[in-house]
Amino acid sequence: MAFTRRNLLAAAPAATAITVSGPSMAQSQLSAQQVSLSRQAPGFYRYKVGDIEVTAVHDGFARWPLEGFVRNAELAEVKKAMEAAFFPQDALPITFTTLVLNAGGRLTLIDTGNGDSGAPTSGTWMANFKAAGFDPAQVNTVIISHFHGDHINGLRLKDGTAVFPNAEVMVPAAEWAYWMDDGKMASAPEGLKAGFANVRRVFGPMAKDVKQYEPGKEIAPGVTAVAAPGHTPGHTTYVVSSGSGKLMVMSDITNHPALFVRNPDWQAVFDMDGNQARDTRRKLLDMAAVERVQVAFYHAPFPATGHIAKNGNGYELVPVQWMPSI
Amino acid sequence: MAFTRRNLLAAAPAATAITVSGPSMAQSQLSAQQVSLSRQAPGFYRYKVGDIEVTAVHDGFARWPLEGFVRNAELAEVKKAMEAAFFPQDALPITFTTLVLNAGGRLTLIDTGNGDSGAPTSGTWMANFKAAGFDPAQVNTVIISHFHGDHINGLRLKDGTAVFPNAEVMVPAAEWAYWMDDGKMASAPEGLKAGFANVRRVFGPMAKDVKQYEPGKEIAPGVTAVAAPGHTPGHTTYVVSSGSGKLMVMSDITNHPALFVRNPDWQAVFDMDGNQARDTRRKLLDMAAVERVQVAFYHAPFPATGHIAKNGNGYELVPVQWMPSI
Numbered sequence: 001m002a003f004t005r006r007n008l009l010a011a012a013p014a015a016t017a018i019t020v021s022g023p024s025m026a027q028s029q030l031s032a033q034q035v036s037l038s039r040q041a042p043g044f045y046r047y048k049v050g051d052i053e054v055t056a057v058h059d060g061f062a063r064w065p066l067e068g069f070v071r072n073a074e075l076a077e078v079k080k081a082m083e084a085a086f087f088p089q090d091a092l093p094i095t096f097t098t099l100v101l102n103a104g105g106r107l108t109l110i111d112t113g114n115g116d117s118g119a120p121t122s123g124t125w126m127a128n129f130k131a132a133g134f135d136p137a138q139v140n141t142v143i144i145s146h147f148h149g150d151h152i153n154g155l156r157l158k159d160g161t162a163v164f165p166n167a168e169v170m171v172p173a174a175e176w177a178y179w180m181d182d183g184k185m186a187s188a189p190e191g192l193k194a195g196f197a198n199v200r201r202v203f204g205p206m207a208k209d210v211k212q213y214e215p216g217k218e219i220a221p222g223v224t225a226v227a228a229p230g231h232t233p234g235h236t237t238y239v240v241s242s243g244s245g246k247l248m249v250m251s252d253i254t255n256h257p258a259l260f261v262r263n264p265d266w267q268a269v270f271d272m273d274g275n276q277a278r279d280t281r282r283k284l285l286d287m288a289a290v291e292r293v294q295v296a297f298y299h300a301p302f303p304a305t306g307h308i309a310k311n312g313n314g315y316e317l318v319p320v321q322w323m324p325s326i
Numbered sequence: 327m328a329f330t331r332r333n334l335l336a337a338a339p340a341a342t343a344i345t346v347s348g349p350s351m352a353q354s355q356l357s358a359q360q361v362s363l364s365r366q367a368p369g370f371y372r373y374k375v376g377d378i379e380v381t382a383v384h385d386g387f388a389r390w391p392l393e394g395f396v397r398n399a400e401l402a403e404v405k406k407a408m409e410a411a412f413f414p415q416d417a418l419p420i421t422f423t424t425l426v427l428n429a430g431g432r433l434t435l436i437d438t439g440n441g442d443s444g445a446p447t448s449g450t451w452m453a454n455f456k457a458a459g460f461d462p463a464q465v466n467t468v469i470i471s472h473f474h475g476d477h478i479n480g481l482r483l484k485d486g487t488a489v490f491p492n493a494e495v496m497v498p499a500a501e502w503a504y505w506m507d508d509g510k511m512a513s514a515p516e517g518l519k520a521g522f523a524n525v526r527r528v529f530g531p532m533a534k535d536v537k538q539y540e541p542g543k544e545i546a547p548g549v550t551a552v553a554a555p556g557h558t559p560g561h562t563t564y565v566v567s568s569g570s571g572k573l574m575v576m577s578d579i580t581n582h583p584a585l586f587v588r589n590p591d592w593q594a595v596f597d598m599d600g601n602q603a604r605d606t607r608r609k610l611l612d613m614a615a616v617e618r619v620q621v622a623f624y625h626a627p628f629p630a631t632g633h634i635a636k637n638g639n640g641y642e643l644v645p646v647q648w649m650p651s652i
Contacts, residue, residue: 038379038428038459040650041367053364060650086618086633086644093647102364124650133364292412301647307412318412319645321419321627324366324386324450 042131043124045303046326049294050242052103052222053326056296056303057129059096059113059154060122066092070259071267071274078259078266085258092256096122096150097304099249099296100134101240103221107134108141110223110238110249111298112154115163117198125154126163139167141220143213145251146172146235147179147199148270151298156202170219171203173212174227175234180207228253228284230277231270237284247305248288248295253281257300257317261285264314285315294320368457369450371629372652375620376568378429378548379652382622382629383455385422385439385480386448392418396585397593397600404585404592411584418582422448422476423630425575425622426460427566429547433460434467436549436564436575437624438480441489443524451480452489465493467546469539471577472498472561473505473525474596477624482528496545497529499538500553501560506533554579554610556603557596563610573631574614574621579607583626583643587611590640611641620646 043058069092070078079089087093096118101108113125129136142164144152155169156162178184180203185196203210213219215227215236228237231252238249254260255268264281267274288295288308296305297317306319369384395418396404405415413419422444427434439451455462468490470478481495482488504510506529511522529536539545541553541562554563557578564575580586581594590607593600614621614634622631623643632645 038372038381038652040372040652041370041457043648043650044367046364046366055364058648058650084635084644086646093649095647121651131367301645303648309410318410319627320412321421322369322384322629323419324369324384325447326364326366 043128043302044132045305045322046132047303047305047320047323048245048326049240049247050222050245052101052240052242052245054240054247054296055100055102055132055134056097056305057100057113057125057132058302059098059125059128059150060118061093061095062119062122063091064094066090069269071269071271073263073266081259081262084262087258092259094256094299095302095304096125097296097298097300097302098125098154100129100132101220101223103242106141106221107139108143108220108223109139109164109167110143111145111151111251112142112163114150115153115155116157117149117153122150136164137166139164142167142169143220143223143225143238144169144171144175145237145249145298146232147175147195148232148252149195149198151252152199152202156205160205162206168211169203169206169209170211170213172225172234172236173214174229175232175236176210176212178233226284228280230273230275230280232272235277235280246293248284248293250284250288250295250297252298253277253284254297255299257297261297261308261317262311262314289315369454369628370458371631371648372458373629373631373646373649374571374652375566375573376548376571378427378566378568378571380566380573380622381426381428381458381460382423382631383426383439383451383458384628385424385451385454385476386444387419387421388445388448389417390420392416395595397595397597399589399592407585407588410588413584418585420582420625421628421630422451423622423624423626423628424451424480426455426458427546427549429568432467432547433465434469434546434549435465435490435493436469437471437477437577438468438489440476441479441481442483443475443479448476462490463492465490468493468495469546469549469551469564470495470497470501471563471575471624472558473501473521474558474578475521475524477578478525478528482531486531488532494537495529495532495535496537496539498551498560498562499540500555501558501562502536502538504559552610554606556599556601556606558598561603561606572619574610574619576610576614576621576623578624579603579610580623581625583623587623587634587643588637588640615641 045056047054096113098113099110114122179199215225218224222240222242224239226237228235237251240247260266271277285308289310306317308315309318371382373380422439424439425436440448505525541551544550548566548568550565552563554561563577566573586592597603611634615636632643634641635644
């Protein structure tokens with residue numbers, strides 16, 4: 001989802017029940033944008049999974065008001081989790097990190113970031129992608145995990161421009177079936193209609209070329225799709241394998257790990273089917289912990305990769321140590 | 327210390343008791359140096375402490391054989407800590423991160439990295455410093471925390487070149503008194519003599535210009551020195567303050583946090599007075615946890631800053647979330 005109030009509503013089946021009464025987004029974004037003349041290093045980070053070179057590409061962040069964000073936890077409990085993570089008490093800084101897979105020169109993206117449709121503190125994806133040495137015309141394949149705006153809006157600018165002119169675009173068949181169904185759109189709660197409209201804005205002009213994929217299959221070199229429904233009907237995760245290397249790409253099975261890896265039963269407002277999302281989250285986190293496999297999360301702090309350790313009734317994400325060599 | 331076997335011995339008062347029987351450094355460094363044509367993003371990270379802009383500058387890493395590394399813990403216990411951090415079982419990847427403080431255009435360094443005297447996987451400091459937009463001729467002040475090679479060798483190249491031609495160099499008076507004392511050098515265990523010689527190599531040509539500082543005083547704008555003996559006799563930490571911003575610069579009160587923040591009673595072979603180092607470590611970690619103040623550690627994973635949380639009988643370092651804006 002693009003993190004706007006409108007799309008928060010669009011993401012929530014029971015939109016009328018949501019009240020956003022934290023600090024206004026305009027206010028919190030302003031404080032986040034205080035500009036320094038000095039620049040940060042570019043937001044990309046490389047690591048290997050066997051012979052596949054992975055580049056994590058950062059797309060900035062959005063501060064999300066805390067109140068009402070977790071459906072089934074008391075605000076005081078959520079604030080405790082924020083305190084444990086040394087975060088502010090009013091708003092959660094949610095980051096966006098996509099993956100570029102380079103398999104022998106063949107480039108596959110997993111998700112695309114916010115494009116020019118997100119919060120003002122996001123939208124840095126293209127600058128970071130280019131700083132990493134890539135050109136959008138080189139991209140062979142774009143794999144989409146699900147149809148929330150912060151994952152698909154990078155495919156098409158507001159003015160209609162297709163961002164990856166030479167790429168095959170692959171989407172989960174179950175996601176396509178849901179969001180492209182005119183009957184489902186017509187009967188959707190009012191607040192969800194903007195989400196349907198955005199999916200049509202992005203995919204409409206390329207609809208005949210979009211390739212739908214099923215879970216359980218290798219859909220690109222080394223990339224196997226794994227069904228992970230709940231967050232959205234067709235939400236998908238991936239196992240990237242090469243030689244002895246393995247990476248579980250967790251997509252949005254959690255929003256920020258400091259809240260939802262630690263407390264896997266908590267349900268964010270973005271989870272369309274909260275109970276199913278929780279079951280999927282527990283299953284995949286447990287698998288990652290048992291296998292001690294490297295993981296990547298779309299909404300984990302950059303560079304958004306690490307390992308999962310069991311911790312009480314929940315888990316924790318142990319980030320990888322930043323390494324200067326790849 | 328430069329992470330060579332010779333200097334490991336030099337760092338250890340009871341040098342003859344040390345056996346390094348892990349994988350050879352040559353072997354482990356080779357595997358770390360497998361080069362990819364793709365580059366990593368430059369190793370610098372910026373954050374604000376009040377009006378002071380801090381830039382963490384990475385100087386690479388050295389893999390240190392695990393066996394014999396912790397004086398007072400069983401190898402099996404150390405391996406458990408490595409497993410919990412998802413590190414390999416044979417060698418610890420110890421990183422080096424210095425700080426540049428920019429206070430209204432006045433540049434102060436805290437420590438200088440390995441220069442060209444460290445492990446082949448280190449020595450990237452100057453490239454990262456320049457990538458951050460700095461020039462060594464701009465540096466006004468260099469503050470040194472203690473006289474181990476990985477903190478001072480960046481001051482002077484092997485060929486004798488002074489790296490920061492215009493900088494005032496400030497050192498702890500207690501550290502100077504110890505390492506520059508000819509009597510102490512003469513009576514030092516054989517394995518410690520190389521450390522004494524290196525201190526003289528670095529500081530000898532500038533000895534008359536070096537400024538000695540005492541703890542408990544503001545030694546540069548916003549920087550107060552705090553005595554932290556044990557790791558070395560004059561080992562010093564700092565409080566950086568500006569407005570409501572505060573940062574505790576922990577220097578080497580711990581080596582890698584995954585081992586020594588988690589287990590503050592463990593003593594690394596680099597701690598010259600192990601018991602005193604442990605007392606200092608516990609005191610400063612406890613202060614950081616109680617105050618919930620931001621901290622920086624020289625040997626924490628890049629960008630080497632976060633907060634300290636109490637965890638059982640030890641602590642944990644909660645890294646800051648990488649932010650694209652400063």
